[in-house]
Amino acid sequence: MTDLERHSYDVVVIGAGGAGLRAAIEARRQGKRTAIICKSLFGKAHTVMAEGGIAASMGNVNSKDSWQVHFRDTMRGGKFLNHWRMAELHAKEAPQRVWELETWGALFERTPDGRISQRNFGGHEYPRLAHVGDRTGLELIRTLQQKIVSLQQEDEQEFGDPEARLRVFAECTMTEILKDGERVAGAFGYWRESGRFVVFDAPAVVLATGGIGKSFKVTSNSWEYTGDGHALALKAGGSLVNMEFIQFHPTGMVWPPSVKGILVTESVRGDGGVLKNAGGQRFMFDYVPDVFRTKYANDEAEGDRWYTDPDNNRRPPELLPRDEVARAIISEVKAGRGSPHGGVFLDVASRLPAETIRKKLPSMYHQFKELAGVDITTEAMEVGPTCHYVMGGVEVEPDTGAAVGVPGLFAAGEVAGGMHGSNRLGGNSLSDLLVFGRRAGAGAAGYLDQLGSDRPGVGGSDIDRAADEAVAPFAGDGTENPYTIHTELQMTMNDMVGIIRRREEMEDALEQLAALKSRAAGVTVEGHRQFNPGWHLALDLENMLLVSECVARAALMREESRGGHTREDYPLMDAGWRQVNLICRAEGDQVSVDKQPLPIMPTELLELFDRDELDKYMNEDELTALPEGGA
Amino acid sequence: MGYNAKFRVWRGMNEDGELHDFEVDVNEGEVVLDVIHRIQATQAQDLAVRWNCKAGKCGSCSAEINGRPRLMCMTRMNTFDESETVTVTPLRAFPVIRDLVTDVSFNYQKAREVPSFTPPPGLKPGEYRMQQIDVERSQEFRKCIECFLCQDTCHVIRDHEENKPVFAGPRFFIRIAELDMHPLDTLERKRSAQEEHGLGYCNITKCCTEVCPEGIHITDNAIIPMKERVVDTKYDPAFGLFRVLRARSKSKVVMNEQAERAWSLLRSVEDGDVEYATVADQVADAMQQAKAVASTGTVLARLEALDHVEAGRLDQAAEEARVSLSWHRSAQERSDAWVTLARVYDSQERATATVEAVENARRFWPDNPRLRQFAGEDHHP
Ligand SMILES: Cc1cc2nc3c(=O)[nH]c(=O)nc-3n(C[C@H](O)[C@H](O)[C@H](O)COP(=O)(O)OP(=O)(O)OC[C@H]3O[C@@H](n4cnc5c(N)ncnc54)[C@H](O)[C@@H]3O)c2cc1C
Numbered sequence A: 001m002t003d004l005e006r007h008s009y010d011v012v013v014i015g016a017g018g019a020g021l022r023a024a025i026e027a028r029r030q031g032k033r034t035a036i037i038c039k040s041l042f043g044k045a046h047t048v049m050a051e052g053g054i055a056a057s058m059g060n061v062n063s064k065d066s067w068q069v070h071f072r073d074t075m076r077g078g079k080f081l082n083h084w085r086m087a088e089l090h091a092k093e094a095p096q097r098v099w100e101l102e103t104w105g106a107l108f109e110r111t112p113d114g115r116i117s118q119r120n121f122g123g124h125e126y127p128r129l130a131h132v133g134d135r136t137g138l139e140l141i142r143t144l145q146q147k148i149v150s151l152q153q154e155d156e157q158e159f160g161d162p163e164a165r166l167r168v169f170a171e172c173t174m175t176e177i178l179k180d181g182e183r184v185a186g187a188f189g190y191w192r193e194s195g196r197f198v199v200f201d202a203p204a205v206v207l208a209t210g211g212i213g214k215s216f217k218v219t220s221n222s223w224e225y226t227g228d229g230h231a232l233a234l235k236a237g238g239s240l241v242n243m244e245f246i247q248f249h250p251t252g253m254v255w256p257p258s259v260k261g262i263l264v265t266e267s268v269r270g271d272g273g274v275l276k277n278a279g280g281q282r283f284m285f286d287y288v289p290d291v292f293r294t295k296y297a298n299d300e301a302e303g304d305r306w307y308t309d310p311d312n313n314r315r316p317p318e319l320l321p322r323d324e325v326a327r328a329i330i331s332e333v334k335a336g337r338g339s340p341h342g343g344v345f346l347d348v349a350s351r352l353p354a355e356t357i358r359k360k361l362p363s364m365y366h367q368f369k370e371l372a373g374v375d376i377t378t379e380a381m382e383v384g385p386t387c388h389y390v391m392g393g394v395e396v397e398p399d400t401g402a403a404v405g406v407p408g409l410f411a412a413g414e415v416a417g418g419m420h421g422s423n424r425l426g427g428n429s430l431s432d433l434l435v436f437g438r439r440a441g442a443g444a445a446g447y448l449d450q451l452g453s454d455r456p457g458v459g460g461s462d463i464d465r466a467a468d469e470a471v472a473p474f475a476g477d478g479t480e481n482p483y484t485i486h487t488e489l490q491m492t493m494n495d496m497v498g499i500i501r502r503r504e505e506m507e508d509a510l511e512q513l514a515a516l517k518s519r520a521a522g523v524t525v526e527g528h529r530q531f532n533p534g535w536h537l538a539l540d541l542e543n544m545l546l547v548s549e550c551v552a553r554a555a556l557m558r559e560e561s562r563g564g565h566t567r568e569d570y571p572l573m574d575a576g577w578r579q580v581n582l583i584c585r586a587e588g589d590q591v592s593v594d595k596q597p598l599p600i601m602p603t604e605l606l607e608l609f610d611r612d613e614l615d616k617y618m619n620e621d622e623l624t625a626l627p628e629g630g631a
Numbered sequence B: 001m002g003y004n005a006k007f008r009v010w011r012g013m014n015e016d017g018e019l020h021d022f023e024v025d026v027n028e029g030e031v032v033l034d035v036i037h038r039i040q041a042t043q044a045q046d047l048a049v050r051w052n053c054k055a056g057k058c059g060s061c062s063a064e065i066n067g068r069p070r071l072m073c074m075t076r077m078n079t080f081d082e083s084e085t086v087t088v089t090p091l092r093a094f095p096v097i098r099d100l101v102t103d104v105s106f107n108y109q110k111a112r113e114v115p116s117f118t119p120p121p122g123l124k125p126g127e128y129r130m131q132q133i134d135v136e137r138s139q140e141f142r143k144c145i146e147c148f149l150c151q152d153t154c155h156v157i158r159d160h161e162e163n164k165p166v167f168a169g170p171r172f173f174i175r176i177a178e179l180d181m182h183p184l185d186t187l188e189r190k191r192s193a194q195e196e197h198g199l200g201y202c203n204i205t206k207c208c209t210e211v212c213p214e215g216i217h218i219t220d221n222a223i224i225p226m227k228e229r230v231v232d233t234k235y236d237p238a239f240g241l242f243r244v245l246r247a248r249s250k251s252k253v254v255m256n257e258q259a260e261r262a263w264s265l266l267r268s269v270e271d272g273d274v275e276y277a278t279v280a281d282q283v284a285d286a287m288q289q290a291k292a293v294a295s296t297g298t299v300l301a302r303l304e305a306l307d308h309v310e311a312g313r314l315d316q317a318a319e320e321a322r323v324s325l326s327w328h329r330s331a332q333e334r335s336d337a338w339v340t341l342a343r344v345y346d347s348q349e350r351a352t353a354t355v356e357a358v359e360n361a362r363r364f365w366p367d368n369p370r371l372r373q374f375a376g377e378d379h380h381p
């Protein structure tokens, strides 16, 4: 092929968010020549948008905190469906990862004794989130970006070339993982700018592509979130786990329409903001589920006291895990007690002095002022649920991030599954990115060491086929516009596989997805290959359709409600289903879903919970199998 | 509540592009980026534009809107008149790749030239202790979303490709300041700011601060303190200060001279003493020279507005006059902008609007000599 650019690396990291950058830093530190590839400019990945903070049990604000408590909160948040080993590694390693950022120049907010300050967040028992105002993601990505620059400066000194061992390929989209037999051999993609094709020869590929939110109409996610990594893994023979679990963040903006879905950080509630319905009532007190009853305040007075005296009071129910709050808001709106634009009120104005609001929530203040014309220091915000995060993702080995079933493929960050179970706690993503980004980078380096000189090679015919597929939309018959299909897909997923799900609707959704899939095959784009967003969307669309089908199929199969999966026809949590993971695979464009037993948690971790609590999640058999007394 | 808006969008590659006209629906609450997306979805599938967060957090969607460097996602449509044409062009300081997308690699190169954070050797992770009050200064600079609007607007590189190799630009002056003010950074930064990153080229026009969407006080909190301290560390204090002041006043003098020249030429056209055609070239030349030192024209909108009126470009005149109103602080300049608007409205035969504009002009500066042109007519209340 004439216009093909080719590069050879030890490790190729697809994605330049927190997970990708941390993985690349690790691979490079272990001496591997590493490429980082991303669809946007360097430093603009989704991670930049994270607001509230990064969870790590450093115990700076409340010294009772420890990795065990963090582990417990994470398992509770995920309704015990998390991969225990991931939750364990995450809780243990998060503090080191945060401290490490500080050595690379991050400047978190401080405690009076000069340590990193930590804030309260939903589902976390103690103040645990290291943060910088409400722009923590920016601090994280900039710090990693600057660490990469510093590694490049070292290489410049040593080799006279800053890119000798670490290079960023920005605005470059990968469309396929290339293999040599069973093993990964590299990746294929195109430069967004020129449309030119590019092949990376590399025995190890780390997926760090983030989430899938762009398949939903109301979402806090950007155009990048088209589930590329999920689809790449499927197509390479990998499997996805927990795809039915999608987190709808309870507080997205609802007005004006053009900003619908944009996130309102949970810190608003962590710092004292409360939810009210049209009648001015703090309705969350009516929605505390049994499993959480003993952990949350009974009345407003207790909830309010908790902010200053958390040892003797319980937290207000506004800080329940996100799935609970999102469902409560939907119920209030359905009952006719919503705000004028179909949400509820989030009030911080009557709770904190204006000066404090501007100081602690500067970007929220700015966002509402600029985009909605609302001054949050004097008025309540209108908020409602928005598609925010996918718990499901590539099934991986917890310790190394190795994708199950595909030697040489690794995954970390939002694209990986298992860590968060059925629901992720706020702040646990940023820490996840660092803990498992580092592990995936190390995993890839270890894989290479093991490989020695026995490197796989990319086959020429695979490249030709990948190229043909990529240009297919230019040769279409001119009837389908990618923007139209995308809009229809978003409506289908939003309305029929959204927060509240029903069998019939999901069956309909699957039919519609099949129809969209065949229409997508006829998508035609105008213009040429140079920076052509229509073409880019046409290619992303294929990924979105494949991943959406996984979500819908898994959601249809799981007949219970748990975390980010709510079935109107099966409203309760079912201990039987807790023992089951749903695994999606793809054969050609056929998606299959299989049940697989959940990995069993070792006794020493089970013992961190009260027997009473386990009663709520586990069935008789499991409980009787537990050692006497212990748990 | 929707209406049909007129947009002019730059389309094309490299230097050979042109403005294309679009008519497009606008709904309540929308921002410029929404409208660009609608154009993309319905009229120009391959219109190239960068964006990510749509909430002013990622700094991807930078462009020039009616000539002002801005984030498209944070520019609400209701800041424009419904009849106004909204012009969207790519950042001028960087080479165009296509349509609204520019090659900003200059900035990534500059980022690599700033030595990284260097903590004291032996300080272990988890042992860092810093007071909130000491980190806040650097935190202000770390709010930067790398939209590069400040780089775009800075006159040192905006129209001076030749300065790029030696000038890091305001984005990286705040990066250096951030490290310099970091309580635990150990490197010497001020001198290198001056010697290696071109701080000396900056003559404190403050244009960068004015366009920063994060409200970072680039000049007051980073550049000026560094310049002052460069003076302490590098020069004899008196001499250094003199140098700074001289550099500053020199460009101001040039700008004022040239702006004054253009203004008086245009005024003589306005007073009917000469034909616009005979002085048009001289005006253009003077404005060019003034702009070279005055950056984006923040200070020149008043001039440009009058130039447009004389040349008969009423829409542009109105735009510039409004810009002038929002940017200029002095009463006299505001009054002048209102007079210019009055002339636009008058030519458009919008009597009430004309009267209002004249009134406003009088309110800001009752003795504005330019008001004489409206005196004889029936514009008094
Ligand atoms: C508004 C908002 C606020 C949030 N706040 C918090 C918070 O306070 N705390 C918290 O813990 N979590 C938060 N989250 C969640 C968290 O930010 C994300 O889950 C996390 O940043 C994902 O990081 P990542 O590294 O997995 O991927 P991302 O940062 O999303 O990066 C994905 C990368 O992959 C690249 N990519 C994707 N597909 C391809 C392809 N085909 N080819 C090449 N490159 C590709 C993209 O260009 C990008 O560089 C928030 C999320 C949002 C949307």
Ligand code: SF4
Pocket (backbone or CB within 6 Å): B153, B154, B155, B156, B169, B170, B201, B202, B203, B204, B205, B206, B207, B208, B209, B219, B223, B295
């Ligand atoms: S003050 Fe003016 S000259 Fe100095 S960096 Fe800012 S824009 Fe450039």
Ligand code: SF4
Pocket (backbone or CB within 6 Å): B059, B143, B144, B145, B146, B147, B148, B149, B150, B151, B170, B171, B174, B208, B211, B212, B213, B214, B215, B216, B218
């Ligand atoms: S300093 Fe301000 S204007 Fe400059 S790049 Fe940063 S955010 Fe943009």
Ligand code: FES
Pocket (backbone or CB within 6 Å): B050, B051, B052, B053, B054, B055, B056, B057, B058, B059, B060, B061, B062, B071, B072, B073, B074
């Ligand atoms: S799209 Fe992110 S700043 Fe505008």
